[in-house]
Amino acid sequence: MIARLCLLLLMLSCLLRPAQAELRPPEQVFIPQLRFEHPQQLRLQIRIEPGYYLYRDRFAATLDGQPVSLTLPAGETKDDPSFGRVQVYHKSVDILLPLSQPLTGPAQLQIRSQGCSETYKVCFPPHTRKWQLRPGGIVQPLDSKLPGLLGAHTNAAPSAALSFPSAQHPVSLWLTLGGFFLAGLLMAATVCMYPLIPIVSALIIGQHGETTRRARSFWLSMAYVQGLAISYTLAGLAAGSLGLPLTLWLQQPWVIASFALLMVLLALSLFGLYELQLPSGWQTRFNAWSNRMPGGRFLPVLVMGALSALIVGPCATPALAAALLFIAKSGDLWLGGLALYAMALGVGTPLLLIGVFGGHILPKTGAWMLAVKQLFGTLMLLVALWMASPILPPRLLMLLLATLLIVSAIYLSALDPLPTHNASGWRKLWKGLGVVLLVIGITQLLGAANGADDFRKPLGGLFRSAQAAPAPTLSFRQVQSPAELDQLRQQHPGQPVLLDFYADWCSSCIEMEHETFSDPAVQRKLQGVLLVRADVTANLPGHRALLARFGLFGPPGIILYDRSGQAQPPLIGFMPPEVFIAALRPLEA
Template sequence: MKKEFLVIVLVLCASFSFSQTTSEYVKISAQADKSAYRPGDTIKIAVIADISKPYHINSYKVSDPTLIPTSVKGLTEGIITEGVSYPADKKLKFEFTESEISVYEGKIVIGLLAKASQDIAEGPVYFKYSFDFQACDDKVCYSPKSLKDSIQIVITKTGSDIIISNSEVFNNLNFSESSQNFVKSEEIKGSKLTENERVSKPADSDSDIQDGIAGEGMFSALVIIFLGGLALNLTPCVYPLIPITLSFFGAQASGSKTQSILMGIFYALGMAVTYSTLGVIAALTGGILGTALQNPLVIIGIALIMAALGLSMFGLFEIRVPQSLAVMGNTNRSGYLGSLLMGLTVGFIAAPCIGPFVLSLLVYVGKVGDPFTGFLLFFVLAMGLGLPYIFLAAYSSSISKLPRSGEWMIGVKVIFGLILFGMALNILEPLIPKNVFAIVFPLYIILSGVYLLLIDRQGKNSAGYTTVKNIIAIAAVAAGTWILKPQSEASEVKWTMMNSIESINQSVKSEGKPVIIDFYADWCAQCKELDKYTYTDPEIVEMTKSFNNIKIDLTKENEAITSGFEIKGLPVVVFMGPDGKEYKELRVTGFLEPEEFKKRIESLEKNISAQ
């Protein structure tokens, strides 16, 4: 009788072991995969989020650090979270974004993988969890929210009457660590930005590459990376590999151009394998790589490596092609496998010179965290680096036509040494005050040009090299001078920052001008679009010069302002007369193109003049 009663209790627990919490944007509920668990058992929880129309929420993997990712975390002692399985996202383009962003819509299921501790007490346990998210619609983003709820599970010592439940839900969840949407517990960061916190976008050394891929699209980025791979063949420690490679092809091709071309292809594929593997590793260890590269000690270490490589270009020490590799060109490593292995080896040898470019790609791939993207970007880079060898393989007998590595090459090393020093300085940018870096970096470019023009005497017997060097030197001096010269201030609306209703009222009363109030937050993508496109329009800048322009930062929750101005989402732009009266019909909620914004200003001016 006692056993039957326990079975009934477990069945009832399985039937009622769910929770439900609702917000205006999302309704969450949870289900467990079993009616009960023993100490040490694996626990699977399905968190079901029903996203109301017309809203969407950011996915767990955001492309912009200022966006708020969706995050689920366990909060109960005795039940240890091991990881979270997130659903596949949707890539959608909105009118306020330059490129597609990763979002969730409709109903989604997030799997939470946990384990009951060995010393957990027997009986019912309420497993608490949090669901952090940021909701947006097509025009407005809302404040980040955190829903907290719990689900009742049962801990039993016997385990003889445990019942599998909710199979239809858990059959569609992938808790495998190899899944690209599974995040281990040590990698779970959650939302770093809530109503009571402010986060600004960190300065990243790879921002140019990241912005390029996000802004121009993947295809354009692949073209640029491919061309970059081609250009890397001109670096000092890659160029000497060309004659070695040609002698290798010449020894193996036996006069057959077709065989030489095929060997060149396998050679390039060997290089591609090296760098593609590097890209996949960077993607799979992205969390570790991204964290490490934000550490000041790591930044300094990388800068020192770049500086050391620069010193090697000036002859302090030399990076030589290993003798064993040089001998390869004359050994009997025949066949396509030999070409593949040769390409693999050259991929490693080329690393010291092409490191800075590869490092930037590694950082980007590590942040994206997608192995396929890592493979693709580095495969394209390697094919750009290896393409010349396919053509050179077909004409391996033409080695005598290549310029010899004579005095002019020593001069080229000096130029690359100066470039490496500049890269070291650029890597240190996040650690240098902005106003100091704005002077030091262009000054270094000018001094480098002066050094090449007036001091360096390498390659002076080569007329062609001397001409090219002087052109580079003059261009460096001109570029550094242009950068150092104070630029005319960017044309944009001038704002006065305020953070209270009292300061707003005081400003309106004392200024006696028409008022524009812009409400924004760091996590608001549409706010950034207004700043970038609308508030930089020359006509709008001119029109607002006679206005009292106020900007309110709502990254931190400010209940007095949001209630006082009835703000539910951002961005919001309010138009007032000199008397402080708002013209509600002119209120902007969401991104507005410059032409439409001008019409609001003109309407405000007409309303004021009509009084």
């Protein structure tokens, strides 16, 4: 029963997302590092913050005005409703810039790129970043807004990777730490913890059989758990400190495939095909060493707690591997340490109780412990799918996900008939939840069979109209600068104004055109409103000045002026017709 509930929570947790953060400018979310690999090759590494992405085909580079070829890795396929299938980069990208010959003097490198925010559905205008290159591998940024740039032959991580996570996303931080703590509790529910019980007992009671007061037992047990936590925390700090380099390394297809295969092999061990553990001789010598250490003293207990991670480590390798990979991809040093510390506390909580109350409180072994291991095996398979998703064809990914969901649904008794009489409420609940997973799995199968390539919208193709949306009938007045906007408003005093920021490369802008501005109810609502559009496709100085006036980083964005000439807060991102109509209420005053 417990294992089934955990399995359900695991599946539902895949739908959770961090708390939405405010939109940030491109220089804060696309963080470059540039260095010479050798005199005729540069390497550009860009860390991409969560919720943002870069287009693969929007990269271009020049050296003193002459084009420079770029060696770009394969990106992730994104099904854009306006532009079709495009390749984008999430998390990070590693680009090589070969030079035809070594530098003989100073040269200016310019790299142009473009990205978007998935959260707000806002695309930034194309932006160019500049560096001064000098012989000898010297790289100097010419834009003071570029943080975390690297000089020649250095591997320092950008300073943004060291920011304390709670200051930016406190809700997401606590959810992450809580999830790692629960994962530690689940690890403690497996047989991995049982070899530690005699060690805890020997260290707390000592070798002379003396009795220990419960308060002292608590603090000795706490010292042991903190020692265990030290080992976990150091592992988390190491994974977090690697940050971008490890993430970029993990981006290589052969590395992704290798680690995904490793996750599958670890899952098979949890399903009982083979055992992962230290050699028995090592465990015997370790236990003998712990028996010789003096009990009842805090420092030896702390040290043994740290060393005990060697015993629980091999057994818990699947969960630890997934956790460390998650932390490495976050690139956050403090998050890595805190997350693994929380996991260690989860692992150590039962040990703390055993040290205080004795081993009699430990639950008996049984089928439920096997179910917990199978839960971790399912988790490993989910991790394998997540890791392999960038290199798997979308339909194959959907088929594998469907298989996993359907098998999990069968495990939850989705296909088992309920007894006619005396079916317990729990059994009905598990069957109902299993049916939900079964339906989701079947939708993935149907989507793959129908040609869908996004597991988040498996049936999107079934309801997509084969014909393009009708052309918009609204007529906009065009402006190219703040001065033109002010002049146009002065020519229409007392009239409400709608200023729309648009660009040809903005998919959400095109979506607004096809779905919102073409809606009859929206068009009726905009009667009598002066419609103004700033087409910032070319990203001219006047366009940038207009965006800066309203604190926008790119389209889509809409500014409303009421009849008194007061500008309302910007409307950012795509809005369906009903939401947009509600946002137009200030124009009615």
